[in-house]
Amino acid sequence: MISLEEARRIIAQAVPKLGTVAVPLAEARGRLLAEDVRADAWYPSGDRATMDGYVLRADAEPGEFKITGEIQAGAVPTEDLAAGEAMRIFTGALVPESGGRVVPQEMTVRDGEIVRIAELPKNPFIRLKGQEATPGTAVVVEGTRLGATELAMLAQVGEVMPMVTRLPVIRHVATGEELVGPEEKPSAGMIRDTNSTLLAALVAANGGASLQSFRCGDDPAAMATICAEPCDLLLISGGASVGDYDFGARVLRDLGFEIHFGKVNLRPGKPLTFATRNGQAAFVIPGNPVSHFVCFHVAIRLALELMAGEERPWELVDLPLAGGEPVKPDARETFWPARVEMEAGRLVVRPQRWSTSGDTFSLLRTNALVLVNQASPVEGVAKTLLLTAL
Numbered sequence: 452m453i454s455l456e457e458a459r460r461i462i463a464q465a466v467p468k469l470g471t472v473a474v475p476l477a478e479a480r481g482r483l484l485a486e487d488v489r490a491d492a493w494y495p496s497g498d499r500a501t502m503d504g505y506v507l508r509a510d511a512e513p514g515e516f517k518i519t520g521e522i523q524a525g526a527v528p529t530e531d532l533a534a535g536e537a538m539r540i541f542t543g544a545l546v547p548e549s550g551g552r553v554v555p556q557e558m559t560v561r562d563g564e565i566v567r568i569a570e571l572p573k574n575p576f577i578r579l580k581g582q583e584a585t586p587g588t589a590v591v592v593e594g595t596r597l598g599a600t601e602l603a604m605l606a607q608v609g610e611v612m613p614m615v616t617r618l619p620v621i622r623h624v625a626t627g628e629e630l631v632g633p634e635e636k637p638s639a640g641m642i643r644d645t646n647s648t649l650l651a652a653l654v655a656a657n658g659g660a661s662l663q664s665f666r667c668g669d670d671p672a673a674m675a676t677i678c679a680e681p682c683d684l685l686l687i688s689g690g691a692s693v694g695d696y697d698f699g700a701r702v703l704r705d706l707g708f709e710i711h712f713g714k715v716n717l718r719p720g721k722p723l724t725f726a727t728r729n730g731q732a733a734f735v736i737p738g739n740p741v742s743h744f745v746c747f748h749v750a751i752r753l754a755l756e757l758m759a760g761e762e763r764p765w766e767l768v769d770l771p772l773a774g775g776e777p778v779k780p781d782a783r784e785t786f787w788p789a790r791v792e793m794e795a796g797r798l799v800v801r802p803q804r805w806s807t808s809g810d811t812f813s814l815l816r817t818n819a820l821v822l823v824n825q826a827s828p829v830e831g832v833a834k835t836l837l838l839t840a841l
């Protein structure tokens with residue numbers, strides 16, 4: 452049995468990298484940028500007013516000014532300002548070369564073609580040419596996950612087909628004679644397949660890939676047929692343990708996969724198995740849904756991130772424990788379902804009621820996992836893995 456740390460190290464070394472592809476901006480959300488995107492121009496492209504008001508020369512003193520024109524956003528000023536002159540200007544409009552400050556209209560009194568300004572504000576109310584970026588500046592760098600703000604920046608610099616990491620092709624097979632579809636009524640001894648829905652949602656929320664889902668009984672031949680098809684990541688649910696019908700690792704080995712580990716000092720999720728074969732990665736995930744949830748967040752998510760070229764820190768933060776259910780340490784390193792919430796202006800964590808790794812009910816409202824190990828009992832403060840996307 453290896454430690455989770457060792458398991459993560461092995462995954463990091465063995466996981467294959469995905470290639471890249473150019474996609475329209477509308478399809479790029481949640482993907483990893485595969486190149487530096489650079490400013491195509493000066494931002495702003497010229498000195499621009501940040502207020503509606505009047506533009507004056509930089510050396511203007513308070514007094515009366517003759518209004519000689521108007522500059523609307525989008526227009527290019529052609530006239531210069533002489534001493535004692537002002538132009539009406541609007542937010543976002545280019546300031547004429549001879550203009551040095553904008554006075555917001557609330558600080559002025561207009562009288563026909565004259566504007567009176569009793570006091571000049573300290574702030575010149577101008578965004579200077581290039582103050583945000585100059586041509587060639589890398590504005591979004593390779594490896595950034597594209598959220599709303601990054602996509603807006605790509606739009607601003609005109610990058611409408613960014614190079615991003617290709618989405619992985621993921622095949623998932625839920626195994627077990629006891630499984631029926633969620634739409635079916637299970638007869639005695641049978642249960643509904645919850646893992647397929649759980650995994651599909653976790654994968655979609657962590658990088659945007661979708662699963663090709665399959666289900667089969669405890670039948671190695673049927674399993675092998677599903678697993679033999681090409682994909683980047685193969686996920687097998689159930690059949691990870693030592694029972695007579697646990698065929699996951701055997702099927703992978705027969706298909707030519709190299710098994711890197713099959714037992715991790717982890718609760719829940721001990722029989723988690725990881726294997727690779729020519730640019731493909733595979734996990735056999737212990738069948739219980741809580742094991743699935745934990746294995747996804749501590750191991751499979753890492754593989755997805757690294758396949759896409761992302762190196763996220765392993766984010767365990769110390770959070771104050773605010774009651775919640777008692778946590779029970781175990782010989783295995785345990786990740787206990789928990790909920791992080793705001794309380795009196797600070798983040799606190801509460802372990803959830805959790806009985807067994809089949810207890811899917813403990814996962815409701817879970818947005819964090821608390822690390823419980825025998826070496827350092829959880830008292831006052833809990834080492835917490837924040838689950839950013841659910």
Ligand SMILES: Nc1nc2c(c(=O)[nH]1)N[C@H]1C(S)=C(S)[C@@H](COP(=O)(O)OP(=O)(O)OC[C@H]3O[C@@H](n4cnc5c(N)ncnc54)[C@H](O)[C@@H]3O)O[C@H]1N2
Nearest residue numbers: 625627644645646689690691692697721736737738739742
């Ligand atoms: N003798 C031993 N028995 C077990 C050990 C062990 O070390 N020695 N380990 C236990 C641990 S820990 C786990 S975790 C499980 C893992 O079992 P498998 O991966 O072989 O999974 P199954 O036996 O197929 O299923 C376990 C459990 O989960 C339910 N299940 C399976 N698939 C689904 C699904 N798609 N949706 C919902 N629930 C599912 C299944 O019915 C079982 O109840 O092994 C222990 N045994």
Ligand code: MOO
Nearest residue numbers: 719720721742808
């Ligand atoms: O490792 Mo198992 O997931 O504890 O029940």
